[in-house]
Amino acid sequence: MRMGLELVCLLLLATASSSWAVNCPWPCRCAWVVDSLYADCSRRSLHTFPNFDGIPVEHLDLSGNQFGQFPTQYADIDSLIYLDLSNNQISALDGKSLIGFTSLRTLLLANNSIGSWEALSPNEAFKYAPSLKRLGLDGNHLGSFGSGESFELLTSQSLTELELSSCDISALGGDQLMNQLPNLERLNLANNQLTQMAALPSRSLRSLDLSNCSIQHLSGFFLDSLQHLEALNLSRNTQLEFGGLEEDPVLTFELRKLDVSYCNLDSIDLSGLPQLTELRLRGNLLRSIDATTFANNTMLEVLDLSQNVLRLLGQDAFANLKRLKQLNLAFNEIARLDRNFIRNNDVLVELNLSRNVLQKLTRIVSNSVRTINMSWCEITFIDSSALSSLSVIQKLDLSNNLISDFPTFMRSETLQELNLANCRLSTVRNNTFREFPELADLHLNGNRLTSPIPPYYFGSNKFLDQLWLGDNPWICDCHNPLFVEFYDFLTAKPAKIKDKNHLRCAAPAIFYNKLWEFACADVWIQNARSSSGGEKAxxxxxxxxxxxxxxxxxxxxxxxxxxxxxxxDNHREYAENDDELRRIRDLNDRILLEDATPSIHQQQQEISLLPSYEDALRMPKLVRPVKSMMDLSGPERARNSRKLRRSQTHAEGEGSQSEAEDSSLQLDSRQRFRSVEMLSNRDKERTAQYGPYRRTGHMEYSQSGSRRFSIEDSRFPAAHLKTQNLQSAEQIGNFQSYENSPYTKRKPKIAEIPPFKRVNMAAASVEFLTDPEYDDVEASKPGSPFAKRKPKKSLPPPPSMKVSAQVYTLKQSPVLELDPAVEDYFSAAKKQASSSTIGSDFQELHAPELRSLPDENRSSASPSESEHDLERAKRRKRKNSSSRRVSGSFTAANAGDGSSSSSDTEQHARVHRPMRETLF
Structure with missing residues (x-):
């Protein structure tokens, strides 16, 4: 038994766990029972059918909704074997509605709006369901069954069970009807008003229900046509006459179960039913039973004679029923029992005599009865030997009687359950239950017990584990040791009392209707406190x-x-620190990204700070070799300047010029060096290294030219650094071509860039470079300083250095091949070795000889106008030099004497190395 319960629990758990694995459509509930999927969509007031595509549902309940049509879309569900559409509003069934329901076994259409057999298409619709076994049409208004036209006849080769109860069927019968249902086994026609009944010749029908059909007479011809009928229900046909006519006797040798309950029968003849095994005659008017009543029904196993008016039972009334197992005589008027009335029933197990007027329990002889129910029998006296002849009795129910004293010497070796509830017992003696050694369940509730029962009264009942003592007027004497002992006996584990909540006090008045444990709790706790000293310790x-x-x-x-x-807390602090570091990192990355990708306004501002292409060309070039711009701004600038002037004086060996010209050139040199200092500071700003987590504090410059922050642990950048647009030193260090040069950000004016014919890096003016109209300097610009210069002596022409420059224009036009205007610092051609004696990074290039061209304007110009033009050019150069300090233009002073810039005998020009080598 326990193994069975465990198996059931495991199945329920498996069902509950597997129900979640199905994607059940709303609002249905799906559950697995063993290996079948049940879908419950009943009573949801649905108007549209739920979608079960891809769900292997087998049992589908759609009852209690508002569906008006048959769900033909479920024909694709191959696993569907049970479909319940009862209590809906389906009014018709098309002849092809069941096409595709090849696996359907049960179809319930009860309580719908089907008005006739023709609306069901009975001769066509059910042919397409070859596996249909059960069809329920209860509660529909069909009118008749089997007596209409052929197209109204139900046709199915597989149908075995048909339910037509409450269908307003008034006519029944016909050979053609049963021929269309060759395998029908169970037919339910209950609750119909059958006024006409024809024969139903069928060899397959096993069960027929005709209850509550107003049948008055059941002819023998009707039963003869049902050759294999085994169960017949004729109950609640109040005007039925069964087997009372001699000219038409009821005779059948196959009927096993007959129910003629509530038919108002006062007599019955069952001699023509020799194979009956179950007979129910409940609720009739039978007054007596004798030996002839069931003389020919020796195969009976279940006999129900309850709710009749039986008063006398003959001594041999049931003597011939050798196979009788259950006998029900309840709700009769039996006042006396013969001790031997069931003596010959050797297999009788259950006897029900409740609701009779026996008044006295006497001796009953039976060697097979195990259960006797004699409740509500008004018994006042029990014979002490009443159970002596019941050798296998196990359960005796004497509840709700008038028993005031249970006999002392009553005994039974097999009795296990004794029910004396709701009687009038007031005392229990020490030997009351002594002779029941197998007693396990004792009901004493609802009696008149007042005093506690000493536990040793149950000393012989070793198997007693269930006691019912509630609803008794107990007197709760909490100071009585017997009361405490009895309470401990009942509540000691395993507790024997089963109705503890009904164990209440009736006296004294202060404890009325209180539970024992609450009424005596204070006293019992106080007694526990006043126990012995050892117990206290x-x-x-x-x-x-x-x-x-x-x-x-x-x-x-x-x-x-x-x-x-x-x-x-540590985890939280770590998470907070990690989040803060992430925010700082994201902030720094965003700032770096903004610095790396400046906006259009910043680009324009940066471009405005850089010198234009014409300014860069007009900037005076350095005469002396310089390794880097840091030499111009370092602490040894003055010493290097003096050393450089001394070395150039020794190298060139030329005399000094006039003091005015020397002073003007030295002034221009100082201005250039200040511009160079500004450029070097800007270079430091570009090349400063700073990390993403240290962005505040003032900057300090080391001797190496890099900057560092004075505050190491600052988290947020300073305000002057947020708006500062710094150029990355890496970009300058990785300078590759003019496309990446900052000079190319400003578009040059194409008309002002001349094609260079010759390059003289030591010339005092480059005006002829910006005039695209003339190639001849002396002829084109008579006022140019080049026109005043004396032609150089004929020297062997040095190899000229060609510099290529790329000029991007918006319009493509053919351009003549001219010498480059800007020196290509990144060309792959090998540079010529410098012949300078000073360890410098500058290269010496032999400039081609400049030949003076005749200029009429120069010859005619007066010396005063030429000096005036020269003075004006010098002022312009000083103004441009001072204005370019902010714009970051590259300027340098001409080291040495002033005569070196205007000498006609100068043959060499010094050219800077590329920018990335000069700055770094």
Whole structure:
């Protein structure tokens, strides 16, 4: 039994766990029962059918909704075997509605709006369901069954069970009807008003239900046509006459079960039914039973004669029923029982005599009866030998009788359950239950017991484990040791009392209707406190140990809690720090990204700070070799300047010029060096290295030219650094071509860039470079300083250095091949070795000889106008030099004497190395 319960629990758990694995459509509920999927969509007031595509549902319940048509879309569900559409509003069934339901076995259409057999298409629709076994049409208004036209006849080769109860069928019968249902086994026609009944010749029908059909007479011809009928229900046909006519007797040898309950039969003849095994005659008017009543029904196993008016039972009334197992005589008027009335029924197990007027329980002889129900029989006296002849009795129900005293010497070796509830017992003696050694369940509730029962009264009942003592007027004497002992006996584990909540006090008045444990709790606790000293000491020791254990446990829990909280705080702090670092990193990355990708306004501002292409060409070039721009701004600038002037004086060996010209050139040199200093500071700004996590604090410059921050742990950038647009030193260091040069950000004016014919880097003016109209300097510009210069002596022409420059124009036009205007610092051609004696990074290039061209304007110009033009050019150069300090133009002073810039005998020009080598 326990294994079965465990198996059921496992199946339920498996069902509950597997139900979640199905994507059940709303609002249905799906559940697995063993290996079948049940979908319950009943009583949801649905108007549209739920979608079960891809769900292997087998049992689908759609009852209690508002569907008006048959769901033909479920024909694609191959696993569907049960479909319940009862209690809907389906009015018709098309002849092709069941096409595709090849696996359907049960179809229930009860309580719908089907008005006739023609609306069901009975001769066509059910042919397409070859596996249909059960069809339910209860509650529809069909009118008749089997007596209409051929197209109204139900046709199905597989149908075995048909339910047509409450269908307003008034006519029944016909050979053609049963021929269309060759495999029908069970037919339910209950609750119809059958006024005409024809024969139903069928060899397959096993069960027929004609209850509550107003049948008055059942002819023998009707039963003869049902050759294999086994169960017939004729109950609640109140005007039925069964087997009373001699000219038309009821005779059948196949009928096994017959129910003629509530038919108002006062007599019955069952001699023509020799194979009956179950007979129910409940609710009739039978007054007596004798030996001839069931003389020919020797195969009976279940006989129900309850709710009749039986008063006398003959001595041999059931003597011939050798196979009788259950006999029900309840709700009769039996006042006396013969001790031997069931003596010959050797297999009788259950006897029900409840609701009779026996008044006295006497001896009953039976060697097979195990259960006897004699409740509500008004019994006042019990014979002490009443159970002596019941050798296998196990359960005796004597509840709701008038028993005031249970006999002392009553005994039974097999009795296990004794029910004396709701009687009038007031006392229980020490030998009342002594002779019931197998007693396990005793009901004494609802009696008049007032005093506690000593536990030793149940000393012989070793198997007693269920006691029912509630609803008795107990007197709760909490100071009585017997009362306390009895309570301990009932509540000691395993507890024997089963109705503890009904165990209440009736006296004294202060404890009225209170439970025992609440009524005597104060007294029992006080008595426990006033126990012996040893018990008190032991209790104190136990309580102390419990308190110590509780304190230790609380301390351990507190330590564990503090440890967990510390770990939690550490994790939280770590997470906060990590989040803060992430925010700072994201902020720095965003700032760096903004610095790396400046806006259009910043680009325009940066372009405005850089010198234009014409300004860069007009900037005076350095005469002396310089390794880097840092030499111009370092602390040894003055010493290097003097050294450089001394070395150039020794190298060139030329005399000094006039003091005015020398002073003007030295003034221009100082202005250039100041411009160079500004450029070097800007270079430091570009090449400063700073990390993404140190962005505040003032900058300090080291001797190496890099900058560092004075505040190491600052997190947010300073305000002057946020708006500062710094150029990356890496971009300058990785300078590759003029496309990446900052000079190309400003578009040059194409008309002002001349094609260079010759390059003289030591010339005092480059005006002829910006005039695209003339190639002849002396002829084109008579006022140019080049026209005043004397032609150089004929020297062997040095190899000219060609510099290529790329000029991007918007319009493509053919351009003549001219010498480059800007020196190509990144050309792959090998540079010529410098012949300078000073260890410099500058290269010496032999400039081609400049030949003076005849200029009429120059010859005619007066010396005063030429000096005036020269003075004006010098002023312009000083103004441009001072204005370019902010724009970052590259200027340098001409080291040496002033005569070196205007000498006609100069043959060499010094050219700077590429920008990335000069700056770094």
């Amino acid at each position: 032991w209790s104190i020791i136990m309580i102390t140990l419990l308190l110590l254990g509780g304190l230790i446990l609380a301390y351990a829990c507190l330590q564990k809690f503090l440890k967990k909280r510390k770990v939690r």
